[in-house]
Amino acid sequence: MSFEKVKAYFDSFGLGDRCIDLTESSATVALAAQALGTEEARIAKTMSFLIDDKPLIVVVAGDARIDNHKFKETFHKKAKMIPGAECERYIGHRPGGVCPFCLPEGVPVYLDVSLKRFDIVYPAAGTDHSAVKLHVDELERYARSQGWVDVCKNWQDNENQ
Known part of the structure; x- marks a missing residue:
């Protein structure tokens, strides 16, 4: 997958200008x-x-960390990250550019409640030099989210900053 594929996805909704191709x-x-x-x-x-x-x-959210207990309660399995070398095979994106867009058919996407405190967020756009500027409700829609979950910790300390 690439920035171009994710941008084309957003172009189809008239939002391609939200995709940011970064030099850094x-x-x-x-x-x-x-x-x-x-x-x-x-x-x-x-x-x-x-x-x-x-x-x-x-x-x-970028300041949140997975809470293994909450993850297991929600998904009924221990949290096991996909090894970096296998990311592209399973989800079509390389580490650093993993995003919730243009995924293989049947890969479920969930959003953690740690994101709800923001109006605008920046997920990656398919590469390790990209982002998409989205309202949280747009992220939910265009990531084809299965719903909201509460599987993180540590972010509440930063909620009112």
Whole structure:
């Protein structure tokens, strides 16, 4: 997958101008925030997991961390990240550019409640030098989210900053 494919996806909705092709790396939350001139918490971090050898995506705020207990309560399995070398095979994106768009058929996407405190967030756009500027409701719609989950910790400490 590439920036071009994700941009074409958003072009089909008239939102291609929201896709940002960066000269700087956006491979980590810190780098993405720096490149975009925003706070780290607004980077919509796309986490990829395997549950019974099937991929699952959870998009979380940049300052949130997966709470293993909450994850297991929600998905009934222990959180197991997809190894970086296998990301592209399972979800079509390489590490650093993993995003909730243009995924293979049948890969479920969930959004963590840690994102709800923001109006605008920035998920990646298929490469480690990209982002998409979206309202949270747009992220929910265009990521074809299966719904909201509460599987993170630590972000509440930053909620009122």
